[in-house]
């Protein structure tokens with residue numbers, strides 16, 4: 001009997017601001033990773049979980065001008 005357990009997805013996060021599926025990993029220290037999204041926002045990931053978002057999003061700026 002073969003048990004198939006999907007490997008945990010530890011790929012790039014999805015940006016919470018613009019839903020960009022592949023922010024660029026800029027730096028990594030141990031289990032922490034720092035990624036920069038195309039919208040200009042920084043994402044801080046720890047152990048595969050998004051723990052913080054920093055910086056402004058260009059898309060947020062546009063939305064805020066309404």
Ligand SMILES: [Zn+2]
Pocket residue numbers: 015016017018019020037038039040041057
């Ligand atoms: Zn983004």
